[in-house]
Amino acid sequence: MSGSFVSSAILVGADAVIRAHGVNPAELAPRAGVPVSALNDPDMMVPARSVLRLFELAAAACDDPSWGLRLAYSVRLATVIGPLWILLRNARTVAQMCTDFAHNFDLYTSAARITFEPVPGGGLLNWTATLGQTESEVQMAEFAMATCCNEIRTHCPPGWMPRAVLFRHAAPADLNLHRRLFGHDLRFDQDRNALLLDDTTLVQPLRGSATHVRTLVRAVLRHEGATLGGDLPAQVEVIIRRLLPFAPCTIGNVSLAMGMAPRTLQAHLQQHGQSFKNIKDAVRAELALKYLLHSSMSIGQIADCLDYGDITAFSRSFRRWHGRSARDMRAQWDARHETPSLTAR
Known part of the structure; x- marks a missing residue:
């Protein structure tokens, strides 16, 4: 199912991250329109706009401008998109994976859009919300960039970082967490949210044989190894x-x-x-x-x-x-x- 709903699997880890700041998630979730049960039940479908709102409310309540990045530490892209990985299983390179991801993201939701476009020396993996401009998307944009970046990192040599990361929003005062996740080429106040990937990254083969891919798919469908x-x-x-x-x-x-x-x-x-x-x-x-x-x-x-x-x-x-x-x-x-x-x- 796509459309304006997303799987509550995107909230895996949110309860713990919120509680770590001394905030009660059960008080925040209803304010955002998210059922409290969805915080710990990956089988729910919740309105994408409510999830977007919860991310922003959590950042404010926790007084943590990097809340979305912090949540990204506890999840993988595979957890978020679930069996969409079945459609990506035949990708041979990072470039093909990005292309397939962009072409099939609407199977996951239409509340956001991913595109992949070649640029001289590499390519841009872009993410944008499609829910209009009435809601802030800062936390979700940073979460999306981090989960995509972490996934690509699993197919690259140790210490890999994207060539650059672009954000629509202004830079926060503290960039330490951003630098640990993305490196030092951080560009804010841009016209897009995107990862800039160089040609060396794009030609990286996806690690593992067909057997490994089947194992990965099984892990995804089992909710990351549960x-x-x-x-x-x-x-x-x-x-x-x-x-x-x-x-x-x-x-x-x-x-x-x-x-x-x-x-x-x-x-x-x-x-x-x-x-x-x-x-x-x-x-x-x-x-x-x-x-x-x-x-x-x-x-x-x-x-x-x-x-x-x-x-x-x-x-x-x-x-x-x-x-x-x-x-x-x-x-x-x-x-x-x-x-x-x-x-x-």
Whole structure:
């Protein structure tokens, strides 16, 4: 699912970073329109504008102008974009990875845009929010630049730094953290947020063989190495949860993430008395209820998120799962519970 929502996986680590400054995240999140549960639940879909607002509120409440950079220390780009990595798995060089990333970023969200453009001696990887100019994007811009930079660094020699980093906003008073992450060529008050990568960087091959890529994809879908535990059906369930909001959740994609052929996966599931279809159906049922009661997504957006081609098919499934229509259940929930404010105070 793309659009104006993003996965709450982008908030991984935010709770700890906020608390480290002596601030209560549970007080900040509702002010931004972010459900408190999304701070520790990577399966939620939250409005991108609310995440942008939370980043700015956190920086102000923590009195930390580099809050976005500090958060970037605790995450990887793969955590943020999740199974979009499946589409990047065939990249051979950093340049191709940047190109593929830019061409497919809309699968993750349309609330921001990434472009990659050649320039003499290298290329520019650009990031910009597309939510209008009413919200500050300083923290998110620095977070985005840092996570992209850290990912490219994993494919480069030790000590690598981009040739330069450009920011639209003015320079903060303290640049120590910026220099540790980006080097010394920091350019503020520019017309874009971008990493300037030289030709030597762009021709760097992506490290690892096809086996390594499959391992990486598995780690991404498992939420950066979180212990799966349990048997094969439990592993398949975790991967389906990671894949559903981003890409067609087929047995082919899931089997790829697990490094086995679809027929082999189905055979193993049958040995456990399970099937891919039944596991996917159970995950959809649980996530449908979670999104309906604890997010601001419309029923149509929930259907899209759960890989339904149309809202009618989703509605039939919801009634089969929960014994009533999605519309009726949301109305009853809203009538019985005080709905948190979804706007900043």
